[in-house]
Amino acid sequence: MIVGLDAGTTVIKAVAFDDDGVPVARAAERARLDRAGPGRYEQDADEVFAAASAVLERLPGPFEAIGVTGQGDGVWLSDGSGRPVRPAVSWLDARAGDILARWESDGILEALFRRTGSLLFPGAAAPVLAALAEQEPHVLEAAATAGYCKDMVVQRLTGLRATDPSDASVPFLDPRTGDYADDLLDLCGLREYRRLLAPIRRPPMAPRSDGTLVVAAPYDLPASAWGGGVTEVGDGLLILGTTLACQVLTDAVETTGEPCGLTLATWEDGRWLRAMPAMVGAAALDWVLALVGAGVADLPGLLAASPAGASGVSALPFFAEAGERAPFVEPAARARLDGLHVGAGKADVVRAVAEGIAYAARHCLSAAGLTGELVVCGGGAASRPWLQIFADVLGRPLRALPGEEVGARGAALAAGRAVGRPALPAPAGVVVEPGPDSGRYADGYERYLRAVSHARDWWREPKA
Template sequence: MSGETNQEHTYLIGLDIGTSAVKGVLMSAKGSITSREKSETAYQRIDGGGVQFDVRQLYRLTVGVIRRLAGALPRGGSIVGLSIASASGNTVLVDEQGEPMIPAFSWMDQRVRDEMKTVFGKLNPDEVHETTGWPLLESFPLAHLAWLKCHAPKLLETSSIICMSTDYLHFKLTGKWSIDRSTATTFYLQDQKSAQWHSPYLQKLGIPESKLPPIRSTGDMIGRITSEASADTGLVRGTPVVLGAFDHPCAARGSGILDEGQLLISCGTSWVGFMPIKDRYRSVSLRMLTDPFLQPAGPWGAMFSLPAIASSVDAYIRKYISDGPDRYREFDRLAVSAGPGAGGLIIDPSAEEISDDLAQADKADIARAIMEGTVFLLKEKIDKLEAAGTCFSSVTLVGGPSETFPWPQIVADVLGLDIRTVNGSCAGAVGAAMVAGIGVGLYEDEQDALKQLVFPELIRKPDPSTATIYETRYRQFLNKYTTLGSDAK
């Protein structure tokens, strides 16, 4: 059914609900990107480390992006499906009328202290990882719900649905509750292998399974655009809405990363390395974030990350480069003007406190050193995987930095590998559009989709002389900032 129904006037919408922005693409069934849209998100920081947001405002941003994409539909075209990739892990409580009861907890929320121990006792980190697929982190829904259990138990008791922000968006669009296995992983309440809610955690929290969205598979149709959502979005009532996935697995789909040996580097609020992996046990044993990806027939996904590294980079830029609206353009320009090695300057952007020792340094060297330090952190992660026996046949870079000149070239030179860029900051949204196409029958699966979709790509090759400079600089970086310096000598 895939090839014959794939016509020039058939279009798909893919959304990427990220931490910093809602992005979307209108994509033809052949892979041509007709329109790209983006709206910035906003958060409220509260005393005690809380980070929260208005999920109703997130819905308004989302339907605004959809409306603009729908408005770009060429004459004679039809939008046959929509799907969402998302950086989830944001907790939402909903009442009987389907309205949020409190602001959503962001995955960046840090208000949890001893509440996890109070509710769950001494959790075994290895058991949590094996069950959920992710290492134990106290900033995701399992922790949010423990905090609510301790401080606002009535909210949990009186809530009608306990979900995440993506599930709420699906409900507002279709009137149906549902969650895919990939997104459910970030909930920390799913037994990942069985794709069932994990009753021991629910019992400790006092949450009945009936309050959670049903778990289904990526590519399943949730429902169709309701009359109200049609008015909000400009989409035709009845347009299918298809379950997507976590943002990085969607970006892997949107950049053609489907096989073991391929590595995706997704540069967003966090920089995430994503690799298809056949053996789930190996992913868990390597302490990686594990995703169902192409299960049950295909590989799992394994991820490592530089958490919230973009926020750290932004803090350096604001302090030493510029605090203006065009600061990233200036940052890129300065980094290009500096030579490899940043004049001897070494910066670890992930350090807890911003260095105060740079006031006399050249701005261009600071910009270059920030980029180089970020990529050195990335290389450190990759080196550990290679030391454990993982081999990569190709590396692809996506996300906003992949659309600039300096970042991809520095990655190529530091890693000493060819770097492929495809679909840039829209890779997650393109992957979601691909999933929508699978869900409505345009493509049989991801492999079939990639046979039909044509995406332009660019290859950056490492410069041998620059790569040699970076070999030395990387060892110096490790010696200065990590305990692994002796291993790099």
């Protein structure tokens, strides 16, 4: 069997697939995310690796190969053996917000975007490294690698110190040459730390102690696109997870227009993923459900109890402490509810946030250049009423994939390619068509865009 291991932010799962690509065994462990202070989010790399090892051990072997994917961005500092020299800084972290603001005012962010097609955000590796260089230079001196989650797991399993083109994409990869560019390190003032960048391999792979081949697959965003069957230019993937991840396959590196989003290298020459990994997502909906004394099981009833348009209540759903990173970067972005009145109920508040998240997805996918089929996956895709809102807001059919194994499937496909397995067909999924509320949501989307534009001016004003 081929195994896909997905080291996510809050759940680490392993899935074994048979020769036909059918999942035949699964194991999962929760992962702990620590809030180390205001806007500071970290993880214990030893705990993450222990959980990854545990889920692999719980699957029946033998395995032909193991593909490893996982959360991207952030900084996982390790020594020469892959063991942590400090807790990993998560992609959710906001400690580099002030550095990012300086880089924006100095024109560094735009210069980086014009070279790479990627706009940095507080949890990206470059600003996190710059923050650590200012605040904890001793840990950078003690480290051998400033890497990523999946690469840490692979190194601990096999001893291989390497990364793949997708994780290397942001922020130091020249997308045209496929290698690190020293001028990008210079722009960030980080040339002295180039030694911390792991070599790029296509693909990175090595055997573990029992001889099983371990492959560092693309990280979770491109792995999910691969696992979801996004193969044609213009096709897109929407992951309804803790955050939204919106991606569109493209054959060009776009560096014009307003800087936004990420450009991620794939394993195919001349193909990139234009990614808009928004911070808004199911976590925002979970927070609002808890606020009104409800849970996920109550969501279908609450959505049914409020009409399209949420009785005039609307939301900007930017609840993340680190603000927003796609399709714009605003570290000070904050959520807002408008149109509240005594006739509004908790169902209207919940529906307004659910609609606001769908508007954010349309904003991201429009910026990414979606023209073809849209695949939807992730935990949020299990809610058919919420999927209907997405189909109505987007005004297009969705191919919804069951379960939360798309990233693990992409990792398994990467491992299968490494051992010469033939490509497998994409899972069929269920098609959700837009309904009669699409016209109303088209008007609502225009109002949403105007509200975001106004809010961005407000977020940037100095606060007393």
